[in-house]
Amino acid sequence: MDKISVIVPCYNEEETIPLFYEEITKIAKSMAKEVEFEFVFINDGSKDKTLQTLKDYSKKDKRIKYVSLSRNFGKEAGMLAGLEYTTGDYIAIMDVDLQDPPELLPEMYKTVSSGEYDCVATKSTSRNGYSALRKFLTKWYYKIINAISKTEMVAGARDYRLMTRQMVNAILEVREYNRYIKGLYGFVGFETKWIEFENKDRIAGTTKWSITKLFGYAFEAIMSFSTIPLTISAVLGILFCIGSFIAIIFIIIKTLCFGDPATGWPSLVCIMFFLSGIQLFCIGVIGAYLSKTYLETKRRPIYIVKETNQTKKLPRNE
Numbered sequence: 001m002d003k004i005s006v007i008v009p010c011y012n013e014e015e016t017i018p019l020f021y022e023e024i025t026k027i028a029k030s031m032a033k034e035v036e037f038e039f040v041f042i043n044d045g046s047k048d049k050t051l052q053t054l055k056d057y058s059k060k061d062k063r064i065k066y067v068s069l070s071r072n073f074g075k076e077a078g079m080l081a082g083l084e085y086t087t088g089d090y091i092a093i094m095d096v097d098l099q100d101p102p103e104l105l106p107e108m109y110k111t112v113s114s115g116e117y118d119c120v121a122t123k124s125t126s127r128n129g130y131s132a133l134r135k136f137l138t139k140w141y142y143k144i145i146n147a148i149s150k151t152e153m154v155a156g157a158r159d160y161r162l163m164t165r166q167m168v169n170a171i172l173e174v175r176e177y178n179r180y181i182k183g184l185y186g187f188v189g190f191e192t193k194w195i196e197f198e199n200k201d202r203i204a205g206t207t208k209w210s211i212t213k214l215f216g217y218a219f220e221a222i223m224s225f226s227t228i229p230l231t232i233s234a235v236l237g238i239l240f241c242i243g244s245f246i247a248i249i250f251i252i253i254k255t256l257c258f259g260d261p262a263t264g265w266p267s268l269v270c271i272m273f274f275l276s277g278i279q280l281f282c283i284g285v286i287g288a289y290l291s292k293t294y295l296e297t298k299r300r301p302i303y304i305v306k307e308t309n310q311t312k313k314l315p316r317n318e
């Protein structure tokens, strides 16, 4: 019998966990003939009673595993912890707020277990329930990142997916500190089937992503999957060199023909400001990559587990 592990990252989700549990157990029951389940809840440093709720449920239901992190490490780290603490043959990642419909799971399982695909991923067709600003920024973010990165990022892709153990192991082999998992899926390859669903509102609670958090996330993705910004700064440098060279020749000729009445101080200041702006920008870009390298070389753990009732942890390949 196959085993499906469902990874559920939770951050201040005491209200949603009971609702989620109710839905997911219904699905698990409907699939009970073919598959057994394991639910790995990651408590990402919640400040409410999330951990207590999970503990209570785990006493009632042996399929419930919880991994509680020592502080809030972010959803990326939570998902990684989940991937490392699962034991199933197939692994699903699902939000606890029921924005990722558990009803799709039987169909996803059918597709992956037939062997034709290694992964079924989901994307939402609309972004109902999100603010207009967020919709707008998301749209442009995907346009930009796909233009400058070789790894394809699917617009509207959610973290909700079902993968084979083989694919999960491949993802765990990627040992980088600055993780952007949506890019890593593309990086490791494998056959992925995309299914779509209409986006739903969160069942309870509020979104844990602020616009600043999302900006940081987008920045992370661009830095992890593209070095184009470095090239852009180099190209800018060359363009300005050529430009100034042409300007010098122009000034020499002008001085030889018309003399030098010592004008042009304001324009000089403008040019100086402009160029130092560009220079600082380019140094900033280089600095950003350097800081990522710095963090990468420190090899800090991506998450720290405080307590868990899950016995097995996969060793990641060194």
Ligand code: UDP
Pocket: 008, 009, 010, 011, 012, 013, 044, 072, 073, 074, 075, 078, 094, 095, 096, 097, 099, 202, 206, 207, 208, 209
């Ligand atoms: N989440 C998490 N750590 C965080 C932020 C979010 O584990 O720092 C979890 C959260 O509990 C939820 C999922 O990630 O299960 C998606 O979060 P949310 O619904 O707030 O994001 P949105 O749907 O607005 O993108």
Ligand code: MG
Pocket: 095, 097, 099, 202, 207
């Ligand atoms: Mg949500």
